[in-house]
Structures are given as C-alpha cells and as structure tokens.
Amino acid sequence: MLRLSLIRLAKTAALALLLAPLASAQESPWFVTYDHHMEEPHQLELSFEPLLASPRHGNRFLASALELEFAPRAWWTTELYLDGQSTARESTLVTGYRIENRFRLLMDEHAVNPVLYVEYAATNGADKTLREFVGFDSWRDLAASNSQSRLEKEREVETKLILSGDHRGWSIAGNLIAEKNLAGEPWEFGYAAGLSRPLALAATPTVCLFCRENFSAGIEAYGGFGEQQQITLAATSHYIAPSLSWALPDGLTLRVSPAFGLTSASNRFLMRFGVSYEIPMGR
Amino acid sequence: MNMRSVLISVLFLAAAACAPAQRAMVTDPHVAATLAGQKLFEQHCAACHGADAAGTRRAPNLRERVQTLDAAFLFGFITNGDLRRGMPSWSRLPDERRWQIVTYLKSLEPSRAAR
Numbered sequence: 001m002l003r004l005s006l007i008r009l010a011k012t013a014a015l016a017l018l019l020a021p022l023a024s025a026q027e028s029p030w031f032v033t034y035d036h037h038m039e040e041p042h043q044l045e046l047s048f049e050p051l052l053a054s055p056r057h058g059n060r061f062l063a064s065a066l067e068l069e070f071a072p073r074a075w076w077t078t079e080l081y082l083d084g085q086s087t088a089r090e091s092t093l094v095t096g097y098r099i100e101n102r103f104r105l106l107m108d109e110h111a112v113n114p115v116l117y118v119e120y121a122a123t124n125g126a127d128k129t130l131r132e133f134v135g136f137d138s139w140r141d142l143a144a145s146n147s148q149s150r151l152e153k154e155r156e157v158e159t160k161l162i163l164s165g166d167h168r169g170w171s172i173a174g175n176l177i178a179e180k181n182l183a184g185e186p187w188e189f190g191y192a193a194g195l196s197r198p199l200a201l202a203a204t205p206t207v208c209l210f211c212r213e214n215f216s217a218g219i220e221a222y223g224g225f226g227e228q229q230q231i232t233l234a235a236t237s238h239y240i241a242p243s244l245s246w247a248l249p250d251g252l253t254l255r256v257s258p259a260f261g262l263t264s265a266s267n268r269f270l271m272r273f274g275v276s277y278e279i280p281m282g283r
Numbered sequence: 284m285n286m287r288s289v290l291i292s293v294l295f296l297a298a299a300a301c302a303p304a305q306r307a308m309v310t311d312p313h314v315a316a317t318l319a320g321q322k323l324f325e326q327h328c329a330a331c332h333g334a335d336a337a338g339t340r341r342a343p344n345l346r347e348r349v350q351t352l353d354a355a356f357l358f359g360f361i362t363n364g365d366l367r368r369g370m371p372s373w374s375r376l377p378d379e380r381r382w383q384i385v386t387y388l389k390s391l392e393p394s395r396a397a398r
Contacts (some may be wrong), residue, residue, distance in 0.1 A: 037375045074366040107366045109374045169377040204381035205309050205318035
C-alpha cells in the first residue's frame with residue numbers, strides 16, 4: 001500500500017513538473033516553522049506534503065496534506081488543507097480539513113517581523129499530518145488503529161505568533177503556538193524555530209536547473225510546551241530537522257526534511273517531502 | 284523500476300546538468316548582473332508587471348518610473364513592497380538578487396508610449 005502511494009506521489013510530482021506554469025516560487029525549506037513572508041497576490045500555490053513514519057508501536061503510515069494557498073491581500077494569506085493518510089495493514093482515509101489565515105502586523109520590513117496566524121481545524125483522531133507538536137503530543141497518539149481513532153472528532157482553534165527576519169541571506173524564524181480543542185480541553189502550547197539560507201546569494205545570468213542559487217538549506221526545531229495548567233518540557237516531544245529545498249526554474253519547488261526525535265515521547269524518525277507550484281490567477 | 288532505467292535517468296539528468304549554457308559566458312560583471320536581474324524579474328515580477336515591464340492592469344509600467352528613481356530607493360521599495368497597495372515584500376530574496384533586479388530595471392529604456 002505504501003509503495004503504491006509512493007508511486008502515486010512520484011507520478012503527481014512528474015505531472016506537476018510537466019504542467020507547472022512559469023511563476024514565481026521562493027519557498028522556505030521548512031515544513032513546520034512559518035516565516036513572515038506571505039503568498040504573492042494573484043497566485044494560487046498548490047502544495048502536496050507527504051510524511052512517512054514508522055511509529056514505535058504502530059503500523060507504518062503515509063500522511064499527507066493537499067494545500068491551496070492564496071493571498072487576498074499582500075499582507076493576508078489564506079490557506080485550505082485537505083488531510084488524509086494511509087496506514088499499512090489498516091486503511092486509507094480522509095482525516096479532515098483546516099483553514100488558516102496569516103496576517104502581517106507591520107507593513108514594512110523590520111529586523112523582526114510579526115505575523116498573526118489563526119487556524120480552524122475539523123479533523124478526526126486518525127489525522128497524522130503532524131503539522132506541529134503541542135501539549136504532550138507523543139508517539140502514543142499514533143499507536144491507535146484507524147478504525148478506533150477515526151471515531152474521535154476534533155474541532156480545534158490554533159493560533160501562532162510568528163516572528164521572523166532576513167539578515168545577509170539568512171532567514172530566521174520563531175513561532176509560539178497555542179492550540180485549543182473546542183470540546184472544552186485546556187490550551188496546549190508548542191514552538192517551532194528555523195534557520196535557513198540559499199546555497200548561493202546572487203543569481204547566475206542563465207536559467208539553470210542544478211546551480212546553487214536554486215537550493216536552500218536549513219534546520220528547524222519544534223516541539224510541545226505542555227498545557228495551560230502544566231507548562232513544561234518534561235514528557236513532551238521535540239524534534240530537530242535539517243531541510244533542503246530545490247526551486248526549479250518553472251515555478252516548482254521540491255523539499256525534503258528528515259526529522260529526528262529528541263525525547264522519549266518523540267517519534268524516532270519522520271520523513272517529510274514537499275512538492276509545490278504556483279499558478280497565476282487571471283491576467 | 285529496474286537498475287537500467289535508474290542508470291539511464293541518472294545519466295540523462297547528469298547530461299542536462301553539464302550541458303553548456305545557451306548564452307555565451309558573460310565576463311562583464313554589469314552585463315552579468317543585468318542578465319541575472321532579467322531572469323529574476325521574469326521569475327518573480329513579470330506575472331504582475333508584464334514580461335517587458337511595461338505594466339498590466341495589476342501593476343504599473345516600470346519602464347516609465349524607474350529611470351527617475353534612485354537605485355537605493357528602488358532597492359528599498361523592492362525590499363519593503365507596498366503591502367497596502369498589493370506589492371509584496373521581496374526581502375525573502377537575498378540582497379544580492381534584489382540589487383540584480385535593480386540593475387536590470389535601471390537598464391530598461393522607456394517604452395515608446397512613454398517617450
């Protein structure tokens with residue numbers, strides 16, 4: 001099943017390569033950490049971000065989110081996610097959707113640029129996209145079977161304060177995350193932080209596929225901070241994840257990031273992939 | 284996929300990567316910066332300002348405007364954008380690339396209609 005999913009993923013990537021229109025693409029290599037850069041107006045970005053993992057006491061799975069990102073204003077980006085997953089020896093299912101909005105709070109560039117992030121998520125307990133870690137999220141959350149976990153309905157509001165800046169080619173970002181399950185559960189907290197840089201700062205005169213300017217390398221760290229009544233690092237999961245992005249000249253960006261769990265509550269290893277491309281909207 | 288297919292694919296990609304550039308090697312730094320700026324403009328700016336920078340209904344004609352603007356001002360404008368009016372910030376591009384875009388814009392001649 002996983003092999004079939006990977007073949008489908010490869011076919012999707014190949015199709016995207018063929019169909020990608022000429023458009024701008026300048027993606028950060030991170031998967032969890034957000035920076036202050038918004039989507040450009042009049043562009044629709046499509047992203048597909050599969051995550052492969054083999055939990056300690058569960059079956060291997062491939063989870064993915066299909067993302068549609070659009071900017072109604074240059075200071076406001078909105079995004080729709082459709083989540084799904086396929087677990088070996090269990091089932092393949094759609095696990096819900098999320099809608100997010102990001103608002104730039106300052107209209108000019110500063111050393112540190114704040115962005116407010118608000119998300120509403122309607123998912124079930126089988127969602128394994130692991131877009132962030134909050135509270136006491138751990139590998140145990142992935143151990144339940146799909147048939148059990150899909151019965152749990154989750155309606156959540158997530159907020160983030162995104163702080164980021166660009167200095168001499170380096171991008172630095174930190175996110176503080178607060179998430180609340182609307183079923184009356186306490187606020188849960190988490191963080192993400194990232195550092196990245198293009199492999200070459202200046203562009204070459206010619207269009208090229210493999211030149212260093214098309215690659216960005218980075219590293220990010222993310223994890224949970226506990227809950228409203230118990231803010232702590234103990235028994236929470238934390239990850240460190242190097243990442244690499246490759247921007248192709250035709251507007252397609254490929255990304256990859258292996259994430260390594262740092263605590264006993266963490267999954268040992270997560271493998272993230274990303275394919276995104278931008279479609280100009282109207283002329 | 285068998286080993287032979289993998290090998291052919293790798294060889295194809297390697298050949299593509301090693302293929303000589305279509306344009307002759309540019310040795311003049313100003314010309315190189317202008318060409319790099321043109322490439323960046325096509326990638327990031329042409330969707331709104333038009334491939335020839337002559338403007339579209341979304342964004343103004345740059346050929347008319349940039350000649351009178353100071354290069355440092357232009358660099359700052361590209362960096363900050365004008366978010367309220369729909370121009371995104373391009374601070375995500377390294378300084379070197381934003382200067383290459385400025386070099387290209389300053390090389391443009393006014394369009395016929397603007398002369």
